[in-house]
Amino acid sequence: MKNQPTGHTGRHFLQIPGPTNVPDRVLHAIAAPTIDHRGPEFATLGKEVVAGLKRVFQTKGTVVIYPSSGTGAWEAALVNTLSPGDRVLMFETGHFASLWRQMATRLGLDIEFVAGDWRHGVDPAQVQEKLGADREHRIKAVCVVHNETSTGVTTRIPEIRAAIDAARHPALLMVDTISSLASMDYRHDEWGVDVTVAGSQKGLMLPPGLGFNAVSDKALAAGKTAKLTRSYWDWQAMAETGQTGFFPYTPATNLLYGLREALTMLLDEEGLPAVFRRHQRHAEATRRAVVGWGLTVLCADPREYSSSLTAVLVPDAHDADRVRDIILDGFDMSLGTGLGKLKGKIFRIGHLGHFNDLMLCGTLCGVEMGLHRAGIPHRAGGVAAALEFLGAPDGAA
Numbered sequence: 204m205k206n207q208p209t210g211h212t213g214r215h216f217l218q219i220p221g222p223t224n225v226p227d228r229v230l231h232a233i234a235a236p237t238i239d240h241r242g243p244e245f246a247t248l249g250k251e252v253v254a255g256l257k258r259v260f261q262t263k264g265t266v267v268i269y270p271s272s273g274t275g276a277w278e279a280a281l282v283n284t285l286s287p288g289d290r291v292l293m294f295e296t297g298h299f300a301s302l303w304r305q306m307a308t309r310l311g312l313d314i315e316f317v318a319g320d321w322r323h324g325v326d327p328a329q330v331q332e333k334l335g336a337d338r339e340h341r342i343k344a345v346c347v348v349h350n351e352t353s354t355g356v357t358t359r360i361p362e363i364r365a366a367i368d369a370a371r372h373p374a375l376l377m378v379d380t381i382s383s384l385a386s387m388d389y390r391h392d393e394w395g396v397d398v399t400v401a402g403s404q405k406g407l408m409l410p411p412g413l414g415f416n417a418v419s420d421k422a423l424a425a426g427k428t429a430k431l432t433r434s435y436w437d438w439q440a441m442a443e444t445g446q447t448g449f450f451p452y453t454p455a456t457n458l459l460y461g462l463r464e465a466l467t468m469l470l471d472e473e474g475l476p477a478v479f480r481r482h483q484r485h486a487e488a489t490r491r492a493v494v495g496w497g498l499t500v501l502c503a504d505p506r507e508y509s510s511s512l513t514a515v516l517v518p519d520a521h522d523a524d525r526v527r528d529i530i531l532d533g534f535d536m537s538l539g540t541g542l543g544k545l546k547g548k549i550f551r552i553g554h555l556g557h558f559n560d561l562m563l564c565g566t567l568c569g570v571e572m573g574l575h576r577a578g579i580p581h582r583a584g585g586v587a588a589a590l591e592f593l594g595a596p597d598g599a600a
């Protein structure tokens with residue numbers, strides 16, 4: 204006998220770590236008629252979204268918006284600042300760091316890729332050691348993925364900055380915040396980041412389709428002599444948007460309507476500090492569930508726990524993708540797959556973006572039922588542990 208009808212009812216649970224659930228308000232905003240991107244109404248929109256994004260990046264510097272996925276914003280960061288053959292220090296924190304490295308190699312950069320075990324973030328001591336050994340300053344940039352979405356591990360960016368400063372090294376610091384921005388505390392200016400890379404479809408609660416760079420004056424200056432070929436991605440033409448509100452080519456107008464709505468929700472209604480606390484709390488509840496099931500959180504260092512997703516190791520000889528398939532078929536919930544060398548070994552629970560306590564409870568119930576159906580050795584009580592935490596009289600704030 205089948206447990207579930209094949210046609211699903213109610214809402215699909217999109218609990219992958221991006222794209223995330225888009226609020227109905229944002230979808231409605233996107234549905235407005237497209238306007239003339241050279242007209243006065245557009246200029247107001249352009250200036251508003253750049254100003255809002257600066258508050259999210261916590262920068263007074265330049266913010267650039269591309270009609271692209273996050274990968275485009277990666278490319279923009281590299282081609283606007285570097286020259287062919289430049290040495291770049293990168294770290295194997297997981298799948299996304301490996302893809303960024305692959306791109307940098309294809310662009311003709313000379314990558315020093317520090318090996319990692321996909322369970323830790325970037326080690327500040329290693330950054331200091333590598334830069335300290337580079338007396339001739341051949342390394343032109345250090346690239347770090349803030350929140351490695353393939354592993355659920357977050358690197359402590361202020362400590363990376365401190366390591367670069369301790370080595371007295373002039374390399375640019377570039378940080379991928381595609382799955383952390385607007386979910387976890389991030390400070391472009393205060394943390395001395397030169398280029399921050401972001402995208403629309405994760406913490407910003409938008410559909411895919413916008414890529415962002417926040418750019419320091421030092422990175423803009425590096426662009427004056429950088430010789431990598433660029434045209435579409437060139438910052439120079441884009442850097443004026445904050446002042447004029449206009450873009451050098453047709454922007455993704457309707458996504459910008461959605462961005463304006465999402466920024467209102469994040470900045471003016473909930474407020475970023477509350478957004479960050481909410482993500483921390485949901486991440487903690489999720490980890491309590493994982494421990495309650497007797498399973499293992501992939502992130503090996505509690506200082507590096509991600510607030511936007513949790514990667515869960517399934518016991519050896521079990522296939523994590525089979526668990527995901529059973530959960531999708533039975534309960535209409537999508538979980539993140541294991542990427543690269545983690546294929547089949549983990550599943551990932553996204554708890555970022557437009558999300559609340561009961562959505563998390565539903566998500567964890569779906570996982571617990573799926574573990575049961577898939578015959579994964581585990582204990583009951585994971586959901587109970589999360590409920591106890593979330594339902595505590597003090598709200599576990």
Ligand SMILES: *Cc1c(COP(=O)(O)O)cnc(C)c1O
Nearest residue numbers: 272273274299350352381382402
């Ligand atoms: C999602 C993601 C990317 C890739 O972004 P796309 O929008 O798919 O191009 C890169 N880095 C990180 C950390 C991500 O989470």
